[in-house]
Amino acid sequence: MLEALQRTTFAYFAPDHDPEHGLIPDKTEPGSPASIAAIGMGLSAYAVAVERGFLTREVAVARTLRTLRFFHASPQGPEPDATGYHGFYFHFLDMKTGRRAWQCELSTIDTALLLAGILTVGLYFDGASPAEQEIRALADALYRRVDWVWALDGRSTLSHGWKPESGFLRSSWDSGYSEALILYILALGSPTFPIPLGGYRDWTRTFELVTAYGIEYLYAGPLFIHQFAHLWLDLRGLSDDRSREVGWDYFENSRRATLVHRQYGIENPGGFVGYSAYGWGLTASDGPGPAVRKIDGVRRKFHGYLARGAPFGPDDGTISPWAVVASVPFAPELVCEVVRHAIAALARRHLTGTGFDASYNVTFPDPPGGAAVWASAWKFGINEGPVVLMIDNHLDGLLWRLFRRSAVVVTGLRRAGFRGGWLSP
Numbered sequence: 001m002l003e004a005l006q007r008t009t010f011a012y013f014a015p016d017h018d019p020e021h022g023l024i025p026d027k028t029e030p031g032s033p034a035s036i037a038a039i040g041m042g043l044s045a046y047a048v049a050v051e052r053g054f055l056t057r058e059v060a061v062a063r064t065l066r067t068l069r070f071f072h073a074s075p076q077g078p079e080p081d082a083t084g085y086h087g088f089y090f091h092f093l094d095m096k097t098g099r100r101a102w103q104c105e106l107s108t109i110d111t112a113l114l115l116a117g118i119l120t121v122g123l124y125f126d127g128a129s130p131a132e133q134e135i136r137a138l139a140d141a142l143y144r145r146v147d148w149v150w151a152l153d154g155r156s157t158l159s160h161g162w163k164p165e166s167g168f169l170r171s172s173w174d175s176g177y178s179e180a181l182i183l184y185i186l187a188l189g190s191p192t193f194p195i196p197l198g199g200y201r202d203w204t205r206t207f208e209l210v211t212a213y214g215i216e217y218l219y220a221g222p223l224f225i226h227q228f229a230h231l232w233l234d235l236r237g238l239s240d241d242r243s244r245e246v247g248w249d250y251f252e253n254s255r256r257a258t259l260v261h262r263q264y265g266i267e268n269p270g271g272f273v274g275y276s277a278y279g280w281g282l283t284a285s286d287g288p289g290p291a292v293r294k295i296d297g298v299r300r301k302f303h304g305y306l307a308r309g310a311p312f313g314p315d316d317g318t319i320s321p322w323a324v325v326a327s328v329p330f331a332p333e334l335v336c337e338v339v340r341h342a343i344a345a346l347a348r349r350h351l352t353g354t355g356f357d358a359s360y361n362v363t364f365p366d367p368p369g370g371a372a373v374w375a376s377a378w379k380f381g382i383n384e385g386p387v388v389l390m391i392d393n394h395l396d397g398l399l400w401r402l403f404r405r406s407a408v409v410v411t412g413l414r415r416a417g418f419r420g421g422w423l424s425p
Contacts, residue, residue: 038381189412221309
C-alpha cells in the first residue's frame, strides 16, 4: 500500500519540468515559480526513484547534473534579480530565467532544505563515470561556499533571511522548537564557514515542554516542523543537551506530536466536520479562505495558506493528508490506518494522479450552500516530497543511511552535542 502511494506521489517529480535549468515548480498552478525547498526534496526523490525503479539511473544522473550545474553557475550577488548571495538562494526562482521571483527573501531554511537534497545526490551517485564524479564535485562545492557566518548578521543565531532592498530580516531562528534543526546541523558542520556553537545552544534552551492529552513533548503546532529535519537526519537514539534534559530523543518527540494530532482529531474541540481517528493532520497548508461563513449557526473564519497546528491552533477545519503520511516512521500503525481508510473512503475525491490532495476542508461547503467539500486545487512540491521520502525512510531508510555516511553531517551533529545511537564509537 505504501509503495503504491509512494509511486503515485512521485509523479509530481517524474516530469522533466525544466529541461534548461533543472528546476522544480513550487506547485501545479500554471505560472508557479520554482521552490528551492521543493528542488531539494526532488533531488532526494531522484535517489529514491532509482532505488525503487521509478527512474533509470541514467535519467536521474542527467537531471541531477543539470540542476547542480545551474546552481553552481547561477548569478550570486547583491543584485535584486540574482539567484543567490553568499552561497544562499532566494526562496522562489523564476522557472524561465532561474532568477529571483516575487521579490522574495534569500531564505536560510529553504537553502538548507535545498542543500540537504544536494548532499543526498552527492552521496548517492558514487559511481566512477565522469557524470557522477561531477555530481559529487558540484555538491561539495555548493555546500562549501555557503557563508553561514554571514547569515548570523552579527548575532548568535541564524537569520531567517535577507533581501537586497532592506538587508537582513528582523527575525532569526532563536526561539521555539522548529524545522531549523537541519539548518543548524549543516551550519555547524561546514568545513569553510562553521558557526559558533553558542547560537545552537541558545536556541534549544527555548524549546517549550508541554502536556496535551496526557502526552508530554517539546511543542510545535504544525506537523511539518516535526518532520522536515527527519527527512534526512536519522535521530533515533541520538540526543543533545536539550533532549537529554527531557529524557527522549527528537524522533520520539515527533512520535508524541503525531499522537497528539491524532487525539486532537478524535476530541475535535473546534467541532469541525470530518475530524476523527481517520481525519487529522494539521500543518502549513493551502486553505479555503480568506472567508467568513455562518455554518450551522456558527460564524467561522477560514484562512488561505497558513501554518495550522494542534492542539493550540490555529485551526479552521483544514486537514492535510500528506502530513499524516509523512509521519509514518514515527507511528506506522496509526498512519497506515488512516491511509487504508482514505484509499477506501476518499479515493475518488482526495487521491488523484499525484497522490492525496494537499488539503481539504469538510466544514467548508464549496460552493456556499452546496454539498461538495472544498479541496485545494493544487499540489505542492514541499507536500509531495515528504511523502516520497518518509515512506522510503520507513520501508528502507535510504536517506538516513546516506546521511550517516556524511562527514559534514556527523561533524555538525557532534558539534551540536549529539551522542548515542549510531554516533557512538
